[in-house]
Amino acid sequence: MDDALELAVVIPTFNERANVPVLIAKLDQALAGRRWEAIFVDDDSPDGTADAARELARLDTRVRVIQRIGRRGLSTACIEGMCATAAPIVAIIDGDLQHDETVLPKMLDALQRDPLVDVAVGSRFVDGGGLGEWQRDRVKKSALATRLSRRVLKADLTDPMSGFFAIRTDVARRLAPTLSGIGFKILLDLMTASPEPLAFVELPYVFRTRIEGESKLDHVVAMEYLIALYDRMFGRVVPVRFAMFAAIGAFGAGVHFLVLSPLYAGLLWTFRASExxxxxxxxxxxxxxxxxxxxxxxxxxxxxxxxxxxxxFCLVCSVGAIANVGVAIFLFNENYGGWAWPALAGIAIGAVWNYVLSSRFVWGRY
Known part of the structure; x- marks a missing residue:
């Protein structure tokens, strides 16, 4: 059919209200003559991004909105959007206008022209691409992240960190149950989740400077990227969430000793009070x-x-805390290796209990 839907453009958003009408206008111009829809997947933005998208949807039936309540994260938003369309090809583009929407028709053409290609990736690192006005330290971080990704990738992508790409929808739906949904790098998730390497083409684009809104990039995003790599390498052996909880627990143990040592050994508090x-x-x-x-x-x-x-958190972990203190005091009173080993044993006893209860009753209830 001549009016059959060709492309769905999924736009994950959080606090991008001002960019919504601008992006739709740009998509309308870039995809003139093509049959497309735009799906905003909004993480319940407090600035009313979803409302702005709905206002457009009332006048333009090509615009759709998924407002997520109690669910957050760019990768999971992309997954929901990719699974919510009937279009045979789905593209991911940021809502901050930093991706070049004029490349979308080229992505669509590449996938329609060659049925063996699974993914068309917008790359900043092939001839004709660029990083725009990125600062030198950010360029170095991106290069490091690219090198790290090659440890888990099954493809020689020049820009595995790209968040701008198009993929066959049936491929995305097939891979969806195996995706980790961690972090901001959904392309890396897709490429590493496939049992067989996905065939791809790369198309150049120049990364733009954000005009409206605030950047979502921070140190936590970088940490999430490392977490995503861990999940692909070791997640089947030790689940990533438990590994993160345990790692933070290890840092907490350091904090524990930093507080305990000066109180007990320096200020001469009783071991019970210090612990x-x-x-x-x-x-x-x-x-x-x-x-x-x-x-x-x-x-x-x-x-x-x-x-x-x-x-x-304090309440549900109280049993673990009581076990922590109780075991430590018991071992201390029995003279098991001074005060450090009793304290460490108490921490270990409470760790697993804390994880189970906090996962269920603190964050699991929201």
Whole structure:
């Protein structure tokens, strides 16, 4: 049929209200003569991004909106969008206008022209592509991330960090159940999830400078990228969320000792009082870091939610904390290796219990 849908453009958004009408206007111009739809997948943006998209959808039936409540994350938003269309080809483009929408018709043509190609990737590192006005340190970080990705990739992509690409929808749906959904790099997730290497072409584009809104790039995003790589390399042996919780617990152990040592050995507090204070401080440290990293997809935001979450974390982990303190005091009283080993044993006893309860009753209930 001449009016059959050709392409779905999935746009994951968070606080991009001002960019919504501009992007649709740009898509309308770039995809003139093509049959397309735009699917905004919004993580319940407080700035009303979903409302802005719905206003456009009332006038333009090519625009659709998925407003996610209680679900967050760019990769999972892309997965939902890719599975929500009937179009045979689906493209991913950021809502911040930094990707060059004029490349979309070339991606569509490449996939329609060659049925053996699975993915058309917008690349900043092939001839004709570029990083725009990126600062030197960001270029170096991107190059490092690209080198790291080659440890898990099954393809010689020049720009595996690209968030701008088009893929056959049946391929995306087939891979969806095996995707980790971690972090911001959905292309890397797709390329590494496929049992067989995906055939791809790369098309150049120049990365633009953001005009409206604030960049989502931060140190947490970089950490999520490393987490995604870990998941692909070792996730089947040790689940990534438990590994993150355990790693943060290890940092918490360091905090525990940093508090315990000066209180007991320096200020000459009793071991009982020193251990209790150190446990509370370490538990607080673990809560905030887990909220930032381990449970980023269900992160608690706002003073009230954080306070309630911290209280809940302390309550559900109270059994683990009691076991921690009790075991440490018992071993200390029995003179098992001074004070350090009893404290470490107490931490280990409480760790697994804390993970199970906090996953279920702190972040799992939001």
């Amino acid at each position: 209790i204070v150190a446990t509370i401080v370490a538990m607080t440290f673990n809560f905030f870091l887990n909220n930032l990293l381990t449970y980023r997809d269900a992160r608690l935001r706002g003073a009230r939610a954080l306070f309630e979450g911290w209280i809940g």
